[in-house]
Amino acid sequence: MAIGVKALPFTFVAHGLGLAGAVMVLVWCIYYLGGLAFESTNKNLIFNIHPVLMLIGLVIIGGQAIMSYKSLTLRKEVKKLIHLVLHAIAIILGIIGIYAVFKNHNESGIANLYSLHSWIGITLISLYGIQWIYGFVVFFFPGGSATVRSESLPWHVLFGLFVYVLVVGNAALGFLEKLTFLENSGLAKFSSEAILVNFTAIVAILYGVFVFLTAISQSSQPEDDFSYSSI
Numbered sequence: 001m002a003i004g005v006k007a008l009p010f011t012f013v014a015h016g017l018g019l020a021g022a023v024m025v026l027v028w029c030i031y032y033l034g035g036l037a038f039e040s041t042n043k044n045l046i047f048n049i050h051p052v053l054m055l056i057g058l059v060i061i062g063g064q065a066i067m068s069y070k071s072l073t074l075r076k077e078v079k080k081l082i083h084l085v086l087h088a089i090a091i092i093l094g095i096i097g098i099y100a101v102f103k104n105h106n107e108s109g110i111a112n113l114y115s116l117h118s119w120i121g122i123t124l125i126s127l128y129g130i131q132w133i134y135g136f137v138v139f140f141f142p143g144g145s146a147t148v149r150s151e152s153l154p155w156h157v158l159f160g161l162f163v164y165v166l167v168v169g170n171a172a173l174g175f176l177e178k179l180t181f182l183e184n185s186g187l188a189k190f191s192s193e194a195i196l197v198n199f200t201a202i203v204a205i206l207y208g209v210f211v212f213l214t215a216i217s218q219s220s221q222p223e224d225d226f227s228y229s230s231i
């Protein structure tokens, strides 16, 4: 899958947006929401781990993993290793982030899995895990036959982008949900915090757009393009 433009400019924009998004979510959760903690009598601090790890983990590092084939000029075997390791880090941070919100709910007497965001979230982390295991087994170890690998690859790319786009959408849903809770408890609708949260979600969506554009554009190493014969 490739459109006739170079990926590199999209990758640069994505990196800038990723950095901005990471800073913005940290400023929100540390400066406005009071900080991050796994153990605290203030259970909100346990919740705060959730947006930070979901955005930096699944969205930003997951996006870096997808872009690694296009943003790096290394040997394909090396890029494959970077791709699978970055995706593994994204999944681990995602699981810890979801664990944090379950912990916050359990210790605060709040029900689990009642919202659309949480249902989509559980589905996505499961699909992400399945995609990773399938990718690992077919493309890395033990590795499928040449036919299985080349036939699987377009599906791997399609399914990977599909899950990633939904991850970004669900992160936006999460920001909306938390901001609505805060506004219902008295936060002013046009306060600097409310505007920061909306802009963080916009930056996350734009980051997702540029990751997607990077993935469907041409590599700076021309031999990589349309190379769906895996190594």
Ligand code: HEM
Residues within 6 Å of the ligand: 050, 051, 054, 055, 058, 098, 101, 102, 103, 105, 111, 112, 113, 114, 115, 116, 117, 118, 119, 120, 121, 122, 124, 125, 167, 168, 170, 171, 172, 173, 174, 175, 176, 177, 178
């Ligand atoms: C894309 C990555 C994300 C995934 C996969 C995800 C997944 C989840 C899951 C599974 C829960 C349910 C936990 C439970 O029921 O105990 C949850 C809760 C929650 N998440 Fe996320 N989340 C993501 C990003 C975010 C972001 C960026 C925010 C922004 C603040 C957020 C806000 C919330 C809130 C407010 C809850 C508690 C209310 C509820 O259960 O819906 N999430 N999330």
Ligand code: HEM
Residues within 6 Å of the ligand: 066, 067, 069, 070, 080, 081, 083, 084, 087, 128, 129, 131, 132, 133, 134, 135, 136, 137, 139, 140, 153, 156, 157, 158, 160, 161, 163, 164, 214, 215, 216, 224, 227, 228, 230
């Ligand atoms: C949840 C985890 C994963 C997701 C979301 C994902 C997603 C993607 C996407 C979107 C692409 C297209 C990138 C591009 O063309 O720029 C891709 C390519 C690829 N992925 Fe994954 N991937 C995951 C895990 C893995 C794993 C564990 C492996 C094992 C090595 C793997 C191997 C590959 C290979 C070989 C390519 C082909 C690169 C090429 O020939 O252009 N992926 N992946």
